[in-house]
Amino acid sequence: MFCFQCEQTMRPESGQPATAAGCATAKGVCGKGEATADLQDVLIHQLKGIGQYRTRLGALGRPDHEADSFVLFALFTTLTNVNFNRTRFVALIAEAAQIRDRLRAAYEAACQQAGLTPEALDGPASFVPADTLSGLLAQVHDAIGAVGVRAGIETVGADVIGLRALVLYGLKGVAAYAHHADVLGERRDAIADGIAHALDVLAGDPADLNTLLEEALALGRCNFVAMEALDAANTGTFGTPAPAPVRTTPVVGKAILVSGHDLRDLAAILEATRDTGINVYTHGELLPAHGYPKLRAHPHLAGNYGGAWQNQQNEFSAFPGPIVMTSNCLIEPQPAYRNRIFTAGPVGWPGLRHIDNGDFSAVVQAARALPGFAATEPERTITVGFGRDAVLSVAGKVVDAVKSGALKHFFLIGGCDGAAPGRNYYTEFAEKVPADSMVLTLGCGKYRFNTHDFGTVAGLPRLLDIGQCNDTYSALFIAQALAGAFECGVNELPLSLIVSWFEQKAAAVFLTLLALGVRNVRLGPTLPVFLTPALLDVLVNRFAVQPITTAEADIEAALHRQAA
Amino acid sequence: MPDITLLTRDGARLEFPCAETDNILDAAETAGLYLPAMCHEGTCGACHAHVAEGCYVPGQTGAGVLADAASGGVLLCRCRPEGDLVIQVPYAQTDIRHQRVPQREATIVSLTPAGSAAVAVTLALTPDPALGAAADFVPGQYMEVSIPGTTIRRAYSMANLPNWDGRLEFLIRLVPGGAFSTFLTEQARLGDRLQVRGPLGRFMLDETSVRPRCLIGGGCGFAPVLSMLRHLADFQDMQPTTLIFAANREEELFAAAAIRELEVALPMLTVVLSVWHPRGAWSGFTGTAADAFAAVLDQAEPFPDVYVCGPPKLLESVLAVASARGLPSAQIFTEQVQPR
Numbered sequence: 001m002f003c004f005q006c007e008q009t010m011r012p013e014s015g016q017p018a019t020a021a022g023c024a025t026a027k028g029v030c031g032k033g034e035a036t037a038d039l040q041d042v043l044i045h046q047l048k049g050i051g052q053y054r055t056r057l058g059a060l061g062r063p064d065h066e067a068d069s070f071v072l073f074a075l076f077t078t079l080t081n082v083n084f085n086r087t088r089f090v091a092l093i094a095e096a097a098q099i100r101d102r103l104r105a106a107y108e109a110a111c112q113q114a115g116l117t118p119e120a121l122d123g124p125a126s127f128v129p130a131d132t133l134s135g136l137l138a139q140v141h142d143a144i145g146a147v148g149v150r151a152g153i154e155t156v157g158a159d160v161i162g163l164r165a166l167v168l169y170g171l172k173g174v175a176a177y178a179h180h181a182d183v184l185g186e187r188r189d190a191i192a193d194g195i196a197h198a199l200d201v202l203a204g205d206p207a208d209l210n211t212l213l214e215e216a217l218a219l220g221r222c223n224f225v226a227m228e229a230l231d232a233a234n235t236g237t238f239g240t241p242a243p244a245p246v247r248t249t250p251v252v253g254k255a256i257l258v259s260g261h262d263l264r265d266l267a268a269i270l271e272a273t274r275d276t277g278i279n280v281y282t283h284g285e286l287l288p289a290h291g292y293p294k295l296r297a298h299p300h301l302a303g304n305y306g307g308a309w310q311n312q313q314n315e316f317s318a319f320p321g322p323i324v325m326t327s328n329c330l331i332e333p334q335p336a337y338r339n340r341i342f343t344a345g346p347v348g349w350p351g352l353r354h355i356d357n358g359d360f361s362a363v364v365q366a367a368r369a370l371p372g373f374a375a376t377e378p379e380r381t382i383t384v385g386f387g388r389d390a391v392l393s394v395a396g397k398v399v400d401a402v403k404s405g406a407l408k409h410f411f412l413i414g415g416c417d418g419a420a421p422g423r424n425y426y427t428e429f430a431e432k433v434p435a436d437s438m439v440l441t442l443g444c445g446k447y448r449f450n451t452h453d454f455g456t457v458a459g460l461p462r463l464l465d466i467g468q469c470n471d472t473y474s475a476l477f478i479a480q481a482l483a484g485a486f487e488c489g490v491n492e493l494p495l496s497l498i499v500s501w502f503e504q505k506a507a508a509v510f511l512t513l514l515a516l517g518v519r520n521v522r523l524g525p526t527l528p529v530f531l532t533p534a535l536l537d538v539l540v541n542r543f544a545v546q547p548i549t550t551a552e553a554d555i556e557a558a559l560h561r562q563a564a
Numbered sequence: 565m566p567d568i569t570l571l572t573r574d575g576a577r578l579e580f581p582c583a584e585t586d587n588i589l590d591a592a593e594t595a596g597l598y599l600p601a602m603c604h605e606g607t608c609g610a611c612h613a614h615v616a617e618g619c620y621v622p623g624q625t626g627a628g629v630l631a632d633a634a635s636g637g638v639l640l641c642r643c644r645p646e647g648d649l650v651i652q653v654p655y656a657q658t659d660i661r662h663q664r665v666p667q668r669e670a671t672i673v674s675l676t677p678a679g680s681a682a683v684a685v686t687l688a689l690t691p692d693p694a695l696g697a698a699a700d701f702v703p704g705q706y707m708e709v710s711i712p713g714t715t716i717r718r719a720y721s722m723a724n725l726p727n728w729d730g731r732l733e734f735l736i737r738l739v740p741g742g743a744f745s746t747f748l749t750e751q752a753r754l755g756d757r758l759q760v761r762g763p764l765g766r767f768m769l770d771e772t773s774v775r776p777r778c779l780i781g782g783g784c785g786f787a788p789v790l791s792m793l794r795h796l797a798d799f800q801d802m803q804p805t806t807l808i809f810a811a812n813r814e815e816e817l818f819a820a821a822a823i824r825e826l827e828v829a830l831p832m833l834t835v836v837l838s839v840w841h842p843r844g845a846w847s848g849f850t851g852t853a854a855d856a857f858a859a860v861l862d863q864a865e866p867f868p869d870v871y872v873c874g875p876p877k878l879l880e881s882v883l884a885v886a887s888a889r890g891l892p893s894a895q896i897f898t899e900q901v902q903p904r
Contacts, residue, residue: 031772033773035774036772087800133802317663335705336661338702339698339701365728366728369729370698371693372696
């Protein structure tokens, strides 16, 4: 096993070289076992093979949308804290082999029809996986030891490996966003083509830094389309988010908790529990669901329970009903709730019930058998739903406030939360933002400060919750609209981006920011270990990316930069 | 009041006060720490720990339960402090519960013989406003069952799967003169209500392991093993798995129909029925559970994860075989059955 894709991966101890970073033991920090990690490497190797054929088929005007959906789903299963179930990967690897073979046949037929000689593709395109778990593990260790993310480092060096990793992890993030859009029926050729292209590039083991950097920026642009598609999917299906109070305390009665990011699964659970007397609570990144009119219309969408993902072992233990995990971030389920947590979509853990057909009746049955909340606690609420339309509906007021000097600066504090102590920075930052500045937030990092009373600035709420990390499009849309209103570029706005990353969707958003030319992004709580000093130099010189320092100093620097 | 410091296997320190008149286990529970324990009578050994510092009264313990009393070994349900104590416990912090173990009422809904020496008992949990209706446990765990009208309670592992209907199935060995055996054979009737406490226990499958598995059940120690196998069948597990079901005589083996169902549902399951003293023409393995286990290990490549539940002597002999063959102790999971 070798994996260094997330923020919490093993870091070198003092005295060890930087190359010692990464999880290379029997179990990663996230809880992913060696076999699962190795099988994920094999699956990604195969997806590269699919990308090789899919790119060529696309060029011949013969895309395969079923294969595109599979690639999105399969990549999503390999994100941090999504799927830990090796049996699932054995099945996905077998399915990937079938799809690759189908694409190969289609490619050869298309070439024949067009009077062309098909390219003889090697590498991942010709890889034949074993059909059993033990056979696959033997392949990883013997025949194809070179499928992992660090393969070839002895010849190409750590910079190339780091940039390949950035492309691969960005790709995973794009796939996650695109999958959420895909299941709601929003697809874009540019996404499928972009993903296939990146997989095809990676299949060729590129060693040129410029080629890789261009591919990374292309993926950033691809991710902008994916986020636009997801925004269209969510607002098209569930309506335009509007500011709404969300109850954060329980009400008496039977209860189901829905975590992850998938609004479609939440909607299906709300339908399955309609008129049953069972209340549905959101958890973690599903909090913003309360802003969508068509979800909010369900009277039994009772509130939000708990905080960000890393507290789930305590929160799920205490929740008196079943729990459904619809996407990341899942951590090792405790015996106290192992029977009553269900996984859906790309998520999995050995020995947990999985629902992959949208039929949540088993969850309803569990909710009826479990006690539910015995009492109603005094009501407390927070406000969510400041999506792009809600914010831009007051754009005139915002622009006037900035021009009058009543509103000096915007801080977008967005991204993931995590357990590392360094993440207190984000709490502190939000609390120390000057009173004449506004805080925009998205992602689960907000749980570090969203119960704090921020009050108002220039008659506007000082904290605006834009939504999930999946709603980054909304934030970029707001930034671009403000730039339009001020007749300047995004970089000239009194806006600072304070990004906390944990997993690969953040890598995709990061690439999008770079591709859009957004400068001065503050990245933390630590930088990805796969970025070497040389790669960081490139990011600093070309894009003015900066690591976080202290909340005071970074606030000061942001305000100073604006003044300068 | 003396202060007690518990050091867990994973290095956590937990502190709570304990009066000199109290035992450590009760004091921990008063402080909201529910330590692994079973009989609370000094006879099962489940709360075994080791005093590293301090003076104490060890209390009365059952014969042979405490082999290391001279070097600080204690049973926390018996041990009372005479001053501050530092105690090492053989489990991790996550094995200590922070909620009271649920205690609730159940009704006997079925009583049927299981082989010549055991009874299969099914209980239906009474739906409870605070606890719901479900039988929520992890395969391998047990419940403490009380004899109505007495303070006597016994721990029995569930043989069935967790379910939302509140059904608990146990396989209970009949021991001549045993309190629960006497209750079952002379007094218990369908519809009788009794108190159950649980789920408890840390005997659970490591489902993230990719190694083959060997599950060993001796007599009624077959119950948690059966629950684990049913769980694997439910999830269409494909790991090579060996079941050793061991008894002294062939008529003590039971659950033939359940084993046949498992063989159909688990294509990678090998079943070894092992009888120590067969009387008739016996086509299965002849020998003890440990003999059968040794024969399985001889063919095993790689070494399996081993799950073993049975009486103390069976555990001892199986562990001796494992140790002699160099099986890593992290791959062995045990649960002890007290035949009484």
